[in-house]
Amino acid sequence: MMATGTMRSLSAAHCKLFNPLRLNAVSCRCLSSNGPGMPPCDFVPGKYESLPYEHVVEVRKKNLSSAISTYYKKPLLLHQGHMQWLFDHEGRRYLDFFGGIVTVSVGHCHPKVTEAAKKQLSRLWHTTNIYLHSPLYEYAEKLTSRLPGKLKVLYLTNSGSEANDLALYMARLYTGNYDIISLRSGYHGASPYALGVTALSAYKPGVANGLGCLTTMCPDVFRGIWGGSHCRDSPVQTTRTCSCSPDSCEAKDRYIEQLKETLETSAAKRIAGFIAEPIMGVGGVIQYPKGFLKAAYELIRERGGLCIADEVQTGFGRTGSHYWGFQTHEVMPDIVTMAKGIGNGFPMAAVVTTEEIDSFFARTLHFNTFGGNPMACTIGSAVLDVIEEDGLQDNCMTIGNHLLMELSKLRNKFEIVGDVRGKGLMIGVEMVTDKKTRRPLPADELNMIWEYCKDYGVLFGKGGLYNNTFRIKPPMCIRKEDADFAVAVLEAALNTYLKRDA
Incomplete structure (x- = not known):
């Protein structure tokens, strides 16, 4: 440090x-x-x-x-x-x-990021990815090197909502299934697909949106039905009494039972995927019981679904112990979405997945005019450098x-x-x-x-x-x-x- x-x-x-x-x-x-x-x-x-x-x-x-x-x-x-x-x-x-709603990651007008933007602005503002331009490939290599396992294929977009929309689309294309599961109180954006997995009524317009999306109980160990004083991966725990044995978490087990019930009663036998933030953002910075996300991923994969980590707010080192929030849960998602702090306030976002999943996505034409433009990639690259250097x-x-x-x-x-x-x-x-x-x-x-x-x-x-x-x-x-x-x-x-x- x-x-x-x-x-x-x-x-x-x-x-x-x-x-x-x-x-x-x-x-x-x-x-x-x-x-x-x-x-x-x-x-x-x-x-x-x-x-x-x-x-x-x-x-x-x-x-x-x-x-x-x-x-x-x-x-x-x-x-x-x-x-x-x-x-x-x-x-x-x-x-x-509040960092511009968790968006200013390295600091307002950070000199290195600002200088990089100025240089690129005087060189090339925009061209789409139908042409080659080095900032895109420099950034793709730099960003994917910070992701573990097979998460090496990148698609750049403009916002977190758009990234989550695309992730859900990918999951449905790859699996051939339709149902998506999310957590109540979670927020994943306000665009058509993302609205379906956003589970806060204030954002619901009252008209059809995000069909095929189901929610399960939010595993909130403070306000939820179950929770104790040893549940969270945090220096500060709830003051609720915990009666769990040393090697178990009753709250985690109970919330997983709720997910099982959702799968058995509301979802098809084969599903497309599950999306969750490693720590809920808009939902009130809710942390799940330790081991919940790992057990949830196992259940989803048993039903043929993909696991999507929404890192829009938790990514790029914000949780401290790890670069990505999902790493704190010891899980490996199939798709990762990121935005906000990725560009320190510049509008950019990304979806990262595996070659296998991307091969199904590539069977259809999908195009984004501004995704991966020279300005965004240059700024994103400078942000990655600053996180490390500072x-x-x-x-x-x-x-x-x-x-x-x-x-x-x-x-x-x-x-x-x-x-x-x-x-x-x-x-x-x-x-x-x-x-x-x-x-x-x-x-x-x-x-x-x-x-x-x-x-x-x-x-x-x-x-x-x-x-x-x-x-x-x-x-x-x-x-x-x-x-x-x-x-x-x-x-x-x-x-x-x-x-x-x-």
């Missing part, structure tokens, strides 16, 4: 490289002076000189679809980003602990463990902090009305705490079936002082929330 001092020096170097507007710079400040002290940042953003805030809001209401939602009562107008920091139009600085996987493990343990102290201190869970820098904090009933804290109540956190200078995500979980997935370059600041801000926000009526 890169030493903290080195990270500081690297940050200072980034500031010098990416501050061409220093003479016109505005001061960086937090929205509220009542919160914890924000860690220093040498970077000074350029002065905002674009559309006035009021005009932006007016255009949004008039010209953008109302289906596009924003965060916060007064949405942020963001102007500039630097590593783990974001700056709004008035120069206020925020610690980004020691970001190790950083996820070290800072993630520290962050989890510090957040667990808030769980011990506050009755409304029901659960802290996760691995590496993929963390969830689930809020409840009380620990005994585990009743979800109403979403509007959580939103109050979330707004306070923003006012104190930290941007958290939120999610879960009841929208009562803070999703903590920052850029992988964060430092210990950033983690400590985020915890202090959450604690201050909780105190403010609890004292609001006093």
